[in-house]
Amino acid sequence: MACRICGSEGHNARTCPQLPVPQNDAGEDYVVWARYGGLSKSQAKDIRNGIENVVDEKAPESYGVIAAGKASKMPERIQQAIQSSSREKKLLDDK
Numbered sequence: 007m008a009c010r011i012c013g014s015e016g017h018n019a020r021t022c023p024q025l026p027v028p029q030n031d032a033g034e035d036y037v038v039w040a041r042y043g044g045l046s047k048s049q050a051k052d053i054r055n056g057i058e059n060v061v062d063e064k065a066p067e068s069y070g071v072i073a074a075g076k077a078s079k080m081p082e083r084i085q086q087a088i089q090s091s092s093r094e095k096k097l098l099d100d101k
């Protein structure tokens with residue numbers, strides 16, 4: 007599938023090298039943080055994928071981290087998320 011931004015193959019709109027650096031009108035950066043529990047492994051994966059799809063559609067120029075996996079591993083994942091560079095797009099999953 008071709009990238010929606012530049013039309014090239016091999017990457018998508020979220021990872022397009024043509025992405026402009028987002029301009030912030032008021033210098034204010036908005037973020038989303040969420041955590042849901044009581045999920046099965048497949049529900050966690052589905053929700054993670056759903057978030058990715060919504061981000062691709064609504065804010066392909068955004069950056070961020072999605073962590074989905076065992077609750078016991080989440081503190082480690084959050085630590086990794088905080089340490090990762092702020093303009094990266096990342097998925098953190100249990101191996």
Ligand SMILES: [Zn+2]
Nearest residue numbers: 009011012022
């Ligand atoms: Zn592209």
